[in-house]
Amino acid sequence: MSAKRSIGDSEILKKRIPQNLKYQHIKTRLDTGNSMTKYLEKIEEIKKNYRYKKDELFKRIKVTTFAQLVLQVASVSEERESGEMTTDELQRLEDNSSVISDTEFLTDRTNGKGSPVNDSKSPIQFIDSERGEECIHTSRSTLQSVISGVGELDLGNQADKKKESLQSSSALDKPYEDCPFLLLDVRDRDSYDQCHVVGAKNYPVAMLSRTMNPFTPEILEYRNAHGKIIILYDEDERIASQAATTMCERGFENLFMLSGGLKVISQKFPQGLTTGSFPVTCLVPPTQMKSALKRTPKDPIVPAEDKWRFSSQDLEMIENHLENMLMSTSTPSRLRMDSRNSKVPSSASSARSQSSTSSHSKPWK
Structure with a gap:
C-alpha cells in the first residue's frame, strides 16, 4: 500500500504573508x-549610508561622536572666555578703586579733613544724594539730565547691550581658540558655499594633486600634533575616502573620516551642525533621484553663512538630537531590564516555596 500523505499542505510554512503598504512603516x-x-536591516543601512572597504588606512569617527566633541569644545571655550572676562573685569575694578582712592587722598591732603570745602555740595549733588542715586557711575536721569532733555533713558544699559550684541556676533566670526580638531570639507567651492558643517x-x-605645497599651513600645524586630529568629510564618502587614503599614505597618522558625511548628518542632525541647505542627494534616496531633480524644490535654497562657531541655539538643537537618539536606543534595553527584574522575584519566591516544602517533607535530624 502506498503511504498516506499527512494532513495539510506541506508548503504552508513557505507561504508569504500579504503585506499592506499602509502599515509597512509601523x-x-x-x-x-x-x-x-x-541584522539584515543593519546591513542594508550600512550599505545605503556608508562605503566600508577592506584594508582602510584611515580611521573613522561617527557623527554622534563628532557632535559630542563639538559640545565639549564649545563648553570649554565658553568657560575659558568667561574666566578671561571676569579677570579683566576684576582688573578694571581694581584700577578704578585705586584711581578713586588716589583722588580722595589728594583732596584730603589739599583741603584737609573736615574742611568746609569737603562738606559743601551743589544743589544737584544734594538732590541726588537725598534720593540715593549716584550721578557719577550711572546714566539715569538726574535734575541736570532732565534739564538737558535726556529723560528716563538708561544710556549705560543700552551701551552694555550694544556691546554684548557686538561681542556675540564677532565671536561667531572667529574659530575656537586652541581647537583640538581641524575639520576639512574636501568638496569643491560651490558645494561648500551651498552647505557645510559650521x-x-x-x-x-x-x-x-599639486606637486608643490599641497597642504595649507593649518594642515601642517595639525599634522601628527599631540592631542589634535584632522577630520575629513564630503556628501557620501566618495571623495573623502580617496583624500583620506592619499593623506595617510603621505604620513598623516591623526587623520579621521566622518562616517556617512552630510548624508548621515541630514538624517541624524537636520539642524544645528550645518549651515545652508542640504544637497538634494543627501535628502532623497538614489532610486527617486531623477524624479526629484525634475521637480522644483519646495523650500528655497539658502546659502551657507560664514560663521566659525556654533551659536547657543545650534548647541541646544544638537543636544536635543543626541538625547532623542540616546532615548530611542535605551528604551529596548530598559524594557529588557524591567522584564528581567520582574522575573527575579517570581523565581526567588518559587525557590523559597520549594525549600519550604522540602523542609516540611523531610524529618529533622
Missing part, C-alpha cells in the same frame, strides 16, 4: 533580542 516596540531581520574649512581634493 514597527513593534517589543524587543525580542537579536534576529535575522534586525567651522569647516574648504580643502578641495584637487589640492592633493
Whole structure:
C-alpha cells in the first residue's frame, strides 16, 4: 500500500504573508533580542549610508561622536572666555578703586579733613544724594539730565547691550581658540558655499594633486600634533575616502573620516551642525533621484553663512538630537531590564516555596 500523505499542505510554512503598504512603516516596540531581520536591516543601512572597504588606512569617527566633541569644545571655550572676562573685569575694578582712592587722598591732603570745602555740595549733588542715586557711575536721569532733555533713558544699559550684541556676533566670526580638531570639507567651492558643517574649512581634493605645497599651513600645524586630529568629510564618502587614503599614505597618522558625511548628518542632525541647505542627494534616496531633480524644490535654497562657531541655539538643537537618539536606543534595553527584574522575584519566591516544602517533607535530624 502506498503511504498516506499527512494532513495539510506541506508548503504552508513557505507561504508569504500579504503585506499592506499602509502599515509597512509601523514597527513593534517589543524587543525580542537579536534576529535575522534586525541584522539584515543593519546591513542594508550600512550599505545605503556608508562605503566600508577592506584594508582602510584611515580611521573613522561617527557623527554622534563628532557632535559630542563639538559640545565639549564649545563648553570649554565658553568657560575659558568667561574666566578671561571676569579677570579683566576684576582688573578694571581694581584700577578704578585705586584711581578713586588716589583722588580722595589728594583732596584730603589739599583741603584737609573736615574742611568746609569737603562738606559743601551743589544743589544737584544734594538732590541726588537725598534720593540715593549716584550721578557719577550711572546714566539715569538726574535734575541736570532732565534739564538737558535726556529723560528716563538708561544710556549705560543700552551701551552694555550694544556691546554684548557686538561681542556675540564677532565671536561667531572667529574659530575656537586652541581647537583640538581641524575639520576639512574636501568638496569643491560651490558645494561648500551651498552647505557645510559650521567651522569647516574648504580643502578641495584637487589640492592633493599639486606637486608643490599641497597642504595649507593649518594642515601642517595639525599634522601628527599631540592631542589634535584632522577630520575629513564630503556628501557620501566618495571623495573623502580617496583624500583620506592619499593623506595617510603621505604620513598623516591623526587623520579621521566622518562616517556617512552630510548624508548621515541630514538624517541624524537636520539642524544645528550645518549651515545652508542640504544637497538634494543627501535628502532623497538614489532610486527617486531623477524624479526629484525634475521637480522644483519646495523650500528655497539658502546659502551657507560664514560663521566659525556654533551659536547657543545650534548647541541646544544638537543636544536635543543626541538625547532623542540616546532615548530611542535605551528604551529596548530598559524594557529588557524591567522584564528581567520582574522575573527575579517570581523565581526567588518559587525557590523559597520549594525549600519550604522540602523542609516540611523531610524529618529533622
